[in-house]
Amino acid sequence: MSDNPFTIEIYDKSFNLLCFIGDPESVTATPRHNQKSTAVFTVAANHRRLPLLAQDGARCVIRYYGEFLLSGVIQLRSGTGPSISGTVSISVDGDFRILDNVLGWVAPLGSITQQNAAEYYVIGGNAESVVKDLVSNNVVSRLGFPVTIANNQNRGAVIPGGVKARFQTLRDLLLPAVEIAGLGITFSQEGTRIVCDVYVPRTAPRVLSESGGMITDWRWSEATPSATRVVVGGQGDGTARVFRTLADTATEDQYGDIVEVFRDARDADNTTLLDARGQETLDEGSAKFGFSLILAETATFRYGGDGVHVGDRVTVDLGFATRTDILREATLTWTRNEGVSVIPLVGEIQDNPDRTLGNFLRNLRKGMTDLKVTK
Numbered sequence: 001m002s003d004n005p006f007t008i009e010i011y012d013k014s015f016n017l018l019c020f021i022g023d024p025e026s027v028t029a030t031p032r033h034n035q036k037s038t039a040v041f042t043v044a045a046n047h048r049r050l051p052l053l054a055q056d057g058a059r060c061v062i063r064y065y066g067e068f069l070l071s072g073v074i075q076l077r078s079g080t081g082p083s084i085s086g087t088v089s090i091s092v093d094g095d096f097r098i099l100d101n102v103l104g105w106v107a108p109l110g111s112i113t114q115q116n117a118a119e120y121y122v123i124g125g126n127a128e129s130v131v132k133d134l135v136s137n138n139v140v141s142r143l144g145f146p147v148t149i150a151n152n153q154n155r156g157a158v159i160p161g162g163v164k165a166r167f168q169t170l171r172d173l174l175l176p177a178v179e180i181a182g183l184g185i186t187f188s189q190e191g192t193r194i195v196c197d198v199y200v201p202r203t204a205p206r207v208l209s210e211s212g213g214m215i216t217d218w219r220w221s222e223a224t225p226s227a228t229r230v231v232v233g234g235q236g237d238g239t240a241r242v243f244r245t246l247a248d249t250a251t252e253d254q255y256g257d258i259v260e261v262f263r264d265a266r267d268a269d270n271t272t273l274l275d276a277r278g279q280e281t282l283d284e285g286s287a288k289f290g291f292s293l294i295l296a297e298t299a300t301f302r303y304g305g306d307g308v309h310v311g312d313r314v315t316v317d318l319g320f321a322t323r324t325d326i327l328r329e330a331t332l333t334w335t336r337n338e339g340v341s342v343i344p345l346v347g348e349i350q351d352n353p354d355r356t357l358g359n360f361l362r363n364l365r366k367g368m369t370d371l372k373v374t375k
Contacts (some may be wrong), residue, residue, distance in 0.1 A: 002339030005065050006332075008041060010049070013057025015146065015192035019049050025087055025336065029062050029069055032329040033201075033311040034179050037070040037094030045079055045086030053077065053090055060092045062188050064332060067304045070094045071189035095187035095194050098139060098147070104165030104173050108137035119265065120164040127156025127181035128198045130163050134170055135196050147187070150197035157181040161273030177276075180283055184311045201311045201326060208293065208308075208346075209317040217294035220321060227285025228252045228259040232278040234268045244271060246278040251286065261285065289323050290347035291316045303330055303342045314346050325345065 006029065008021040021043065029039040039062050043050065052058065054077060061071040072094040079088035106115045123133050132149050139145045159177045172194050178185060183198045228251050231333035234242035252258050258299060265277035293316065295303065308314060315324040333341045 002277055002334070002336075003336055005340055006041075006069075006334060007063040007066065008063040009063075010055065011059040011061070011189075012055060015059065015189070018052045018055075018058075020055075021047075023047075026334065027062075028331065028333045029064065030329055030331045031070055031094075031310045032096075033184050034175055035327055035329070036096045036100065039070060039072075039094075040089055041092075041109070042087050042089045045081055045088050046083040047088070050088060053088075059189065060090075061091070064304050065302075067305075068188055069332075071187075071194070074096065076127055095189065096185070098135075098145065098187055098194075099185070100169055100172035100175065102138050102143065102170050103155060103167045104134055104138055104163075105142065106166055108142045111315075122160065122162055122164050124162030126154050126158050127178045127183045128152055128154055130159055131174055131178055131183070131185055131198055132196065134163070134165065134173060134214060138170060139196075146193050148193045148195050150195055155198060155200055156183040156187075158339075160276035161270065162270065164267050164273075166267070172205070176280060176283065180280070197339065199311060201313050202326070204308045204312040204314045205313045207317050208295070209319075211317075212353050214295055215293050215316075215318075216296045218318060219292040220290070222256055222289040222321075223287065224257070225251055225259055225285055225287045227259050227261045227282055228255075229258060229263055230263050230278045230281045230285075231260070232263045232265050232268070232274045232281075234274050234303075242274070244274040244278060246275060246282060248282050248286075255287070259285070260267040288348040289321075289325070290328075290345065291318075291323070293344050293346065295342045295344065303332060303344070308344065314344070316346050 006027045008024065010018045010021060012018055021041065023072040025042040027041040031037045053074065058074045059072065060070045060074055064129065072092045074090055075093045076091035077088060080086045104121060106121050107117055108121060110117065123130050129152055132152050136149050140147050140149065156178065159181055159224065163173050163177065165173055182200060184201060186197050186199060187194050210218065229245065229247040232244045236242055261281060263277055263281045265274055268274040268277055310327055310330055312327045313324055314327045315322065328343060328345045328347065
């Protein structure tokens with residue numbers, strides 16, 4: 001039996017510490033870069049702390065080797081009996097979920113009858129300022145969430161054309177623009193508050209390689225670009241509609257191919273914003289590659305601490321393929337019988353049906369929402 005590297009803290013909905021779960025059957029936690037982190041842990045069906053885990057609004061903070069990993073709300077409980085031999089699984093959704101659950105109002109500090117005072121709420125400037133403005137006005141001031149906004153350090157590039165809010169989710173408003181500007185967004189419980197902050201992805205100090213003994217197993221995929229040119233449609237109807245076009249000629253030369261797509265951008269009322277929407281489409285349609293890895297954790301190398309973290313820019317060298325990209329997520333698992341396993345995902349695995357479907361549904365929802373709110 002190996003030592004459990006996870007610490008599981010349980011809180012009530014008012015952020016009062018209730019207990020620690022010191023004897024789970026298993027734990028799987030998946031921190032993610034610019035997406036909602038999740039976790040599942042299993043306890044015996046007769047576990048003495050189960051009544052606390054079953055409280056409405058119960059919260060959880062999970063640490064890995066003492067380092068903060070994720071915090072969030074217990075969203076799902078399921079189990080099997082009888083109690084003497086059964087188990088109960090507890091699922092946790094990370095606090096990044098706030099961005100999925102809150103809309104960006106046109107007048108976030110006004111009543112619902114004041115939402116037609118302007119067509120959009122417009123915020124420009126560097127990416128950190130945009131994030132913290134939208135979260136502060138909509139999450140903290142308007143809804144009263146127990147969220148503290150960390151001091152603004154004005155990090156990240158300026159978002160071209162800014163962000164225009166009209167009842168889209170904050171996630172749809174902020175991503176992928178904030179990531180393109182070079183930032184990650186975090187929500188983490190600290191004491192009796194959730195702190196919203198951003199970070200600049202660092203470059204991991206070591207190359208991950210099979211020959212170096214860090215990778216024991218791997219899965220790799222690569223896909224050619226799905227967009228190299230884009231036509232962007234702005235405001236107006238029929239002959240009055242404005243169009244712009246952008247092309248990634250360097251990628252076309254590299255692959256010897258042209259892939260033309262259309263982007264509906266009726267929220268864009270100037271050429272700067274139209275071009276920004278077109279660039280987003282080209283970035284989303286760029287060539288994709290990804291590595292799903294199993295790491296060999298040692299005393300000198302592991303996930304967390306001085307090792308790698310989600311959000312790092314990581315170089316993976318498999319001999320025939322060497323790529324550098326963001327470490328998107330890492331699935332960390334501990335069981336009593338098998339110990340710890342770490343499976344990082346670098347880049348985008350194209351043959352992962354769950355991620356492919358998830359990305360498709362997010363883009364579909366965003367497109368449908370944009371169409372509705374601009375009509």
